[in-house]
Amino acid sequence: MEEGQVSLINELNQGKEHARLLCSHITSSSHENNEFLIEKILSSYEKALNLLTHSQNLTEPNNPTINAHHHGSSRFEEDSPRDVYKKRKIMPKWTEQVKVCSRTGIEGSLDDGYSWRKYGQKDILGAKFPRGYYRCTHRFLQGCQARKQVQKSDEDPTIFEVTYRGRHTCNKQAVSSKKNMGFGENNHNHQNRSQEEEEEEEKMEQSLVAFFTFEPELEVKMEDIFPTSSGFPSTSDNNNQFVENLSVDFISPSTSESNLFCLSPCHMGSGGLGQNVQSSESEVTDIVSDPTSVTNSPLLDLDVLFNQQDFQSEFPFNTLEFFSS
DNA sequence: CCAATTTGACCTTG
């Protein structure tokens, strides 16, 4: 898919998400929260409209993760030892920007409910922080090929860009270990930091707790955004587990003033381009099928409205022509 | 003692 289309769909999806969040919080939440969400919704649709208006020039210069190459390579025979590299091409790949809010220290994490094992780390040219490479813990037990890369954002150190590759084929969405949340960067290139600082950061990071599985409503949303996503499991098992693991501070009203925004995955990135989905042709059919996402939002009207236009990440037709003609 | 992480070497890709 073309970059502009990705941007457009992301914007629309984002608007949809904010609207839905607003639906579920509009009765209970504070006034400011509602206002914030409304602003985000307006901004998303504004950007979407701009994208449509300037449809000739849709490139997003500042997002290196968008490289929607569709290698049509349909030839991969036997697994030679070095087929690892071939497989890269045909695996579905999507990027998620995760914000770890740190105002109170514990408001989110990169734990997505799966257990990952780190297998590498690289300094990336032009990036302040190294990139961590993770694979599914059950790769050898069950041959699960899922992998992810985690990179701390240059501008905002509370934002992590998580790129998933391949889906989980393992049954066990085994207990996620607190240590495997993806804070991969270590400090071999930050010599100027004091030991105290490093220890402080480590403490903070280890105390972060899962949020993707915290709010039942959110799980449904994540599946709407990532129809193919196995990265955000929604078993109630996991849910209970994480709730049990939450610290009292986190749940208590005294610190919950703005949990709403931290629970929401932030799709930021310049130009409003944050979350994007790419996939190889072999996966497209999987993505476009399964329109059966049902939520039990209190405001059914709005929900239905948005679900009717459930903007898929991969359209079976030319999106821009469809919208602009 | 076993499992996870670290880290430099090695490999692929553009």
Added chain:
DNA sequence: CAAGGTCAAATTGG
């Protein structure tokens, strides 16, 4: 050839 991605031996940690 340089940059990114993976491997695997050494190290760390529970």
